[in-house]
Every structure is written in structure tokens, then in C-alpha cells.
Amino acid sequence: MHVGTASRALNPAQSGLVNPATRARVVECAARLGYRPNAVAQSLRNGTTSTVGVVVADLANPYFVQLIRGIEAEARPHGVMPLVVETHDDSETLERVVTRLIANRIDSLIVSAAHMTDEPFIAAIEAQVPTILAVRTFLDTGPGKGVTDRRREVLQDDAQGARIAAEHLIGLGHRRIAQLRGDPTISSFVGRSRGYLEAIAAAPGVCDVSTDDIAGTSTIAEGRRIARRLLVEGPARDRPTAIFAHNDLMALGAIDAVDELGLSCPEDVSVVGYNDAPLIDHAAPPLSTVRLPSWEIGRHSARLALSGDDAESSVPVRIMLTPEFVVRSSTTAPPARLRDAGA
Amino acid sequence: MHVGTASRALNPAQSGLVNPATRARVVECAARLGYRPNAVAQSLRNGTTSTVGVVVADLANPYFVQLIRGIEAEARPHGVMPLVVETHDDSETLERVVTRLIANRIDSLIVSAAHMTDEPFIAAIEAQVPTILAVRTFLDTGPGKGVTDRRREVLQDDAQGARIAAEHLIGLGHRRIAQLRGDPTISSFVGRSRGYLEAIAAAPGVCDVSTDDIAGTSTIAEGRRIARRLLVEGPARDRPTAIFAHNDLMALGAIDAVDELGLSCPEDVSVVGYNDAPLIDHAAPPLSTVRLPSWEIGRHSARLALSGDDAESSVPVRIMLTPEFVVRSSTTAPPARLRDAGA
DNA sequence: TTGAAAGCGGTACCAG
DNA sequence: CTGGTACCGCTTTCAA
Numbered sequence: 001m002h003v004g005t006a007s008r009a010l011n012p013a014q015s016g017l018v019n020p021a022t023r024a025r026v027v028e029c030a031a032r033l034g035y036r037p038n039a040v041a042q043s044l045r046n047g048t049t050s051t052v053g054v055v056v057a058d059l060a061n062p063y064f065v066q067l068i069r070g071i072e073a074e075a076r077p078h079g080v081m082p083l084v085v086e087t088h089d090d091s092e093t094l095e096r097v098v099t100r101l102i103a104n105r106i107d108s109l110i111v112s113a114a115h116m117t118d119e120p121f122i123a124a125i126e127a128q129v130p131t132i133l134a135v136r137t138f139l140d141t142g143p144g145k146g147v148t149d150r151r152r153e154v155l156q157d158d159a160q161g162a163r164i165a166a167e168h169l170i171g172l173g174h175r176r177i178a179q180l181r182g183d184p185t186i187s188s189f190v191g192r193s194r195g196y197l198e199a200i201a202a203a204p205g206v207c208d209v210s211t212d213d214i215a216g217t218s219t220i221a222e223g224r225r226i227a228r229r230l231l232v233e234g235p236a237r238d239r240p241t242a243i244f245a246h247n248d249l250m251a252l253g254a255i256d257a258v259d260e261l262g263l264s265c266p267e268d269v270s271v272v273g274y275n276d277a278p279l280i281d282h283a284a285p286p287l288s289t290v291r292l293p294s295w296e297i298g299r300h301s302a303r304l305a306l307s308g309d310d311a312e313s314s315v316p317v318r319i320m321l322t323p324e325f326v327v328r329s330s331t332t333a334p335p336a337r338l339r340d341a342g343a
Numbered sequence: 344m345h346v347g348t349a350s351r352a353l354n355p356a357q358s359g360l361v362n363p364a365t366r367a368r369v370v371e372c373a374a375r376l377g378y379r380p381n382a383v384a385q386s387l388r389n390g391t392t393s394t395v396g397v398v399v400a401d402l403a404n405p406y407f408v409q410l411i412r413g414i415e416a417e418a419r420p421h422g423v424m425p426l427v428v429e430t431h432d433d434s435e436t437l438e439r440v441v442t443r444l445i446a447n448r449i450d451s452l453i454v455s456a457a458h459m460t461d462e463p464f465i466a467a468i469e470a471q472v473p474t475i476l477a478v479r480t481f482l483d484t485g486p487g488k489g490v491t492d493r494r495r496e497v498l499q500d501d502a503q504g505a506r507i508a509a510e511h512l513i514g515l516g517h518r519r520i521a522q523l524r525g526d527p528t529i530s531s532f533v534g535r536s537r538g539y540l541e542a543i544a545a546a547p548g549v550c551d552v553s554t555d556d557i558a559g560t561s562t563i564a565e566g567r568r569i570a571r572r573l574l575v576e577g578p579a580r581d582r583p584t585a586i587f588a589h590n591d592l593m594a595l596g597a598i599d600a601v602d603e604l605g606l607s608c609p610e611d612v613s614v615v616g617y618n619d620a621p622l623i624d625h626a627a628p629p630l631s632t633v634r635l636p637s638w639e640i641g642r643h644s645a646r647l648a649l650s651g652d653d654a655e656s657s658v659p660v661r662i663m664l665t666p667e668f669v670v671r672s673s674t675t676a677p678p679a680r681l682r683d684a685g686a
Numbered sequence: 687t688t689g690a691a692a693g694c695g696g697t698a699c700c701a702g
Numbered sequence: 703c704t705g706g707t708a709c710c711g712c713t714t715t716c717a718a
Contacts, residue, residue, distance in 0.1 A: 002688075002689055002690080003689095003711090003712080003713095004688075004689065004690080004691090004712095004713080004714075005687085005688055005689075007712065007713055007714085008687095008688090008713090008714090011713085014713090014714090017687075017688095018687070018688080019687060022687085022688085036442070036445065036446050037446065037711085037712070038387075038446070038448060038710090038711050038712070039443075039446040039447045039448065040383055040386045040387050040392065040447065040448050040710090040711080040712095041387055041694090041710070041711035041712045041713090042711080042712060042713080043383045043694095043712095044381075044383045044384055044387050044693095044694050044695070044696090044710090044711080044712075045693080045694055045711080045712045045713050045714085046694085046712085046713075047694070049383065059402065059408045059411065059412075060405055060408045060409075060621060062403055062405075065402045065403045066403075068402065069402075081428075081443060081447075083426060084427050085424075099379070100382075100424060102379065103379050103380065103381070103382040104382045104383065104424075105381060105382065105383050220625075252622070252625050256625075277622075278403060279595070279620075279622050279623075279626070280622075282563075282595050282599075282626050282627065283622070283625050283626065283627065284625065284626065284627030284628070284629075285627070286627075345704075345705055345706080346695090346696080346697090346705095347696095347697075347698075347699095347704075347705065347706080347707090348703085348704055348705075350696065350697055350698085351697090351698090351704090354697085357697095357698090360703070361703065361704080362703060365703085365704085380695085380696070381694090381695050381696065383694090383695080383696095384694070384695035384696040384697090384710090385695080385696060385697080386696095386710090387694090387695080387696075387709095387710050387711065387712090388695080388696050388697050388698090388709080388710050389696085389697075389710085390710070
């Protein structure tokens with residue numbers, strides 16, 4: 001009884017070709033000896049590893065964890081294991097980890113960590129391994145636009161999310177609003193900025209009083225720093241009564257700044273975030289924010305990744321999911337005196 | 344010029360054995376063709392994968408993310424890639440993912456997801472691959488205790504953390520204190536419970552008024568549920584003026600319960616958590632909690648994992664790190680009337 | 687239905 | 703210093 005037979009007996013797809021008796025014997029032996037096929041050898045022989053690389057910007061951002069779980073939910077029934085790595089939003093790290101994943105012969109790759117400046121690198125990668133962009137993409141490279149139109153991506157509509165956030169503030173009566181912009185090399189923040197400005201432009205009498213100071217990192221500290229500038233500089237009558245932060249962390253920082261200046265949120269300044277991070281509903285005050293369907297984005301990404309199209313044969317896809325506004329307590333109508341002044 | 348030579352030229356450890364000229368030529372060709380050694384083939388040949396399996400209970404718990412980053416920091420300089428998976432605290436999932444990791448021939452394994460009931464399984468795994476237990480362990484299996492005393496583990500002192508938390512409350516004048524216990528099959532919670540009870544026992548006039556209701560999962564919802572029982576059942580004069588929750592999430596739930604009952608934290612009820620999760624300092628109110636050095640635990644774990652001892656030759660190690668109390672605004676002296684009543 | 691053997695892509699030993 | 707070759711563990715084709 002030899003190795004070929006054993007291999008067949010243990011492989012469900014081939015075990016029909018082997019005598020039930022021998023098969024039973026093989027199975028029994030395997031169980032007794034605790035035999036586990038060496039996945040490394042299988043990978044080498046089969047040319048496939050049953051793994052999918054998952055590159056996220058920041059594991060500490062619970063948003064990405066949901067994305068990973070969506071991927072895992074789709075991948076597991078296929079026996080595919082996600083290999084998760086983070087980049088800390090650093091391009092060098094991105095290149096390093098993706099290179100390593102490819103050396104490890106992942107079957108496909110899901111990237112949710114790209115900066116727009118990473119386009120050339122990602123384009124090169126797409127030629128090597130089936131790749132899906134999740135959440136973040138590059139501008140003007142959708143289906144039919146530009147040379148890299150074989151790209152497959154799963155996004156949520158940042159512009160729309162920002163628009164509904166801004167419209168919420170406008171609807172409450174705010175007339176001077178500012179945004180706290182995240183890194184402009186990240187497509188999400190570009191989209192949010194655009195949607196916000198569109199909503200402002202569409203509302204008569206409402207003006208954008210943002211600074212041109214952009215957050216280096218999308219953290220509490222940066223949100224706090226920029227919000228302080230907004231609330232301290234210039235004549236009081238030009239200061240915003242509402243702030244749209246490009247993510248929840250910066251929103252938290254903005255609230256800190258409001259508090260520290262002896263003002264309060266939402267009475268003096270309303271604040272909106274983006275992401276609906278876990279625990280953010282327990283912030284002081286509970287944050288109004290934009291919820292995006294990260295788990296679903298993960299699932300769709302994995303579905304595309306596992307669909308077996310290789311980089312050559314794949315048809316371009318852009319799946320766009322819709323965010324949703326969550327009203328909590330960090331937003332309300334502006335103070336009456338300011339509202340009158342603004343009208 | 345043939346494959347063996349190329350292999351040597353590309354391997355830093357052997358490239359000395361090859362003529363600098365040929366070597367340069369090889370390197371140049373490799374670069375031009377974008378050659379990357381197939382890590383799968385290398386692994387098969389070398390019998391080593393340069394990967395470490397990292398099994399955590401819950402990626403959404405930022406505590407584990409810090410652990411992972413500590414591991415990564417130690418592993419990267421060695422060219423070792425962490426393979427991260429989560430179990431959602433489910434034993435079946437634990438067995439499934441660990442089995443998969445072993446099939447993939449990880450060089451070592453770090454487990455931070457074990458329940459005490461997983462002891463037999465983990466013991467079996469330890470015979471197959473060098474294994475480190477991080478944060479969670481089994482009881483009475485330290486060096487010299489019991490048959491499995493080759494175990495290597497990196498822990499923090501849960502009993503001490505709980506003790507300093509309880510002593511903080513006692514020092515503020517609380518006399519009726521309750522704990523919100525987490526899953527008793529998880530060693531961390533056993534240790535915390537023990538430390539808490541020791542501190543109470545050591546303080547004359549202070550009594551433990553906990554229910555015997557234990558959280559099924561260490562979540563906000565469970566914390567809220569049990570805290571409600573504590574604050575609603577029995578005569579008012581027996582209710583706790585302070586609650587020690589076994590983790591931050593349950594503490595948040597307890598604060599929710601306090602609010603919902605028309606009481607307030609910390610004026611009526613003080614609440615302490617455990618872990619010092621990110622954002623917890625922005626909760627309402629900012630939570631007093633026990634901070635544990637998760638990053639350091641990760642680093643130590645990885646150091647042991649990479650130390651090259653195989654399961655046979657390894658010497659048992661237990662590294663115990665010290666937690667630290669963080670005072671914020673969720674704790675204060677008990678209300679005067681209750682304090683008098685209790686005295 | 688089973689055995690024999692080739693080969694996945696490297697590495698390392700040995701001979702030259 | 704370089705070329706030839708065996709082999710890591712498994713799958714699969716081909717023959718028997």
C-alpha cells in the first residue's frame with residue numbers, strides 16, 4: 001500500500017477511485033498516527049496555497065477588523081485562510097508586506113491600505129496576482145477610465161457619506177461649517193472632502209470655513225490640533241458652529257478641543273465623525289457619524305478574490321456600497337445668537 | 344551558470360562562496376526578471392517557514408492588537424511573518440485554526456485565546472510545535488507544578504491588577520463593592536476574581552456584594568445586565584457603591600446601567616475596568632482602569648517563540664509582567680449618606 | 687484498483 | 703568557485 005494510494009484515499013475528490021477497504025485502512029492509519037498532509041508540499045505541488053493576502057492600514061481601527069471578518073466569513077467555507085498584515089499607512093511597509101505575501105504565493109490579494117501615490121506599485125502587483133482594492137482606490141481609474149481599467153474594487157460612497165453628514169448639519173440650521181480633512185493621498189478622504197463641499201455649495205447661505213490645514217494622520221491628536229485652530233483663529237463671528245471630521249478619531253479630538261476652550265459639544269459646536277467605530281456611541285457625547293458597511297465590503301472583496309479569475313481574464317468590477325448616517329448626541333441646532341448672526 | 348550558483352549568489356549567507364563577478368550577474372538578472380524565490384519551495388526544502396502562528400481571542404479588542412504589534416516588532420527583524428487568526432473565544436474555532444496553522448508548518452505558535460478547558464488540546468499541540476501561551480494560561484501548571492511543566496508563558500499579574508483596583512476603591516472609602524466577573528474558564532478572570540477577593544478580605548469592614556451571576560461574554564451588554572441586577576435587587580442599603588468590572592467593556596455596560604437607573608457615575612456608583620482599551624479615556628466618564636503591558640507581552644512572547652528551542656529541549660519559562668492602575672473620572676468617594684451608613 | 691515515477695522550485699552536498 | 707544531483711512531501715499521470 002503506497003503513498004499514491006494514500007494520497008487518493010485521503011483526498012475527498014479522488015477517494016472514489018480507491019477500494020473502500022483500503023481506503024478505510026488508510027483513513028484509520030492516518031487517524032492513528034495523527035497524520036496531517038503538509039500544506040507546504042501540497043502548495044508546491046498544486047501551485048496554489050489556499051490563502052488570500054489581506055493588507056489593511058491599521059488593525060487598531062475596528063473598522064478594518066470588520067472588513068477582515070467579512071473576508072473570513074466568505075473565505076472559510078472555501079478552505080481559504082486570510083493572511084492579515086497591516087501597513088500603518090506607510091507605503092514602504094505596504095511594498096514590503098505585499099512582496100512578502102507574493103513570495104509566499106498567496107492565491108489572491110485584498111488591499112485596503114493604498115494611498116493614491118501607491119498606484120504604480122499596485123498596478124505592478126495586479127499583473128502578478130489577482131488583486132482587489134477594498135475601501136480605498138485611485139482616482140479616475142474606474143471602469144473605462146484610463147489604462148488600468150481591469151481593476152476590481154469594492155468601495156463605499158465617500159462623497160455621499162460626506163454629503164449626508166453635511167446635509168444633516170445644514171438641516172439643523174448651521175451656516176458656518178468646517179471640515180477636518182484627512183490625508184489627501186487617501187481616496188476616501190478625497191471623496192469625503194468633495195461630497196462635503198458639494199453639499200455646502202448646494203445650500204444657499206451656508207459657507208465652508210475650514211482651514212487649509214490637513215491632518216497628517218487621522219488621529220485624535222490631529223483632530224484636536226486643527227479644531228483648536230478653527231475655534232481660536234479669526235474673529236469669533238467667522239468661527240464654525242459645526243465640524244465634519246473625516247473620521248471618528250479626529251471627531252473625538254475636535255470634541256476635546258471644544259471642551260478645552262470652555263465651549264461645549266453640541267451646544268456650542270456640533271461635531272460629526274465618519275466610520276461609526278465601536279465604542280464611539282459611548283463617547284462624551286455619543287458621536288453622530290456615518291456608518292459604512294465594512295463587513296459587507298469584506299465579503300464582497302473576498303467573493304471577487306476567490307472567484308478564480310486571474311489577473312488577465314478578469315473583468316473590471318466596481319462595487320459601490322452605500323453609507324448610512326447615524327444620529328447621536330454630538331449634533332444639534334447652533335446657538336440662537338449665532339444662528340441669527342449668520343442669517 | 345546554473346541554478347545552484349544562482350541560489351548561492353542570492354543567499355546572503357552563502358554569497359561569499361561565489362565569484363563577485365558571477366554574483367553581480369546573477370543579482371542583475373534576478374532584478375531584471377523580477378525574480379522572487381518561491382517561499383513555498385524554500386519552506387519545503389528548508390523545513391522551516393519563517394512564520395509564527397498568532398492566535399488571539401478577538402481582534403476587535405484593541406488589547407490584542409497591541410499584543411500582535413509587539414510580536415511583529417520582535418519578529419520582523421528576524422524575517423519572520425506573524426500569521427494572525429482569531430477564535431472569537433470559541434474552542435472549536437481554536438482547534439480548527441491551530442490545526443490549520445500546523446498544517447501550514449508554522450515554526451512556532453503564540454496562543455492568547457486559551458480557555459482552561461483547552462488544556463488537553465494545547466498540551467497536544469505543545470508536543471508538535473514550540474508554543475508560547477500569552478496572557479492566558481491554565482491553573483496550577485507553572486514551573487514545577489504538574490506534568491506539563493515544560494510550558495512557556497508570558498503573563499501579566501491579574502491578581503495583582505485586581506488587587507490594586509480594589510484597593511483603590513477601598514481607599515476612596517467604599518465599603519460595599521461588587522465585581523463583574525468574566526468567563527471563569529479564562530485564567531485571566533480567575534486571577535482577577537481572586538485578587539479582588541483577597542483585597543476585600545484584607546480590608547476590615549469592607550464587604551463583597553457581588554451576585555454569583557457571571558458574564559457569558561465580556562461585553563457591554565453583559566456588563567449592563569449584571570450591573571442592573573446588582574443595583575436593583577435587594578434592599579438599597581446592600582447595594583454596591585463601587586463596581587470592579589473584569590474588563591473595560593463590561594465597565595462601560597455597568598456605567599450604562601447606572602445611567603439608566605437614574606443614578607450617576609461616579610457620584611452614586613464608582614466603576615473600574617481592566618485593560619485600558621484605546622478610546623476608553625474618551626468614555627463618559629473617562630474610565631479608571633488597569634493598564635496591562637500588552638505590547639511588551641507580545642514582544643516577550645515572540646522572543647521566546649523565536650528562541651529556537653524546540654518543544655523537547657525547551658526549558659519552562661513563566662514571564663510575569665506587572666499591570667498599572669490608571670485613575671480617571673469614573674471613581675470617587677462614595678456618597679456621604681451611604682458612607683455613614685456603611686461605617 | 688494500485689504501484690511506479692516524475693516533478694513542483696528551491697537548497698546543499700559532493701565532485702571537479 | 704561552479705556544475706551535477708538528490709531530495710523536501712505531495713499529487714497525478716501512466717502502466718500494470
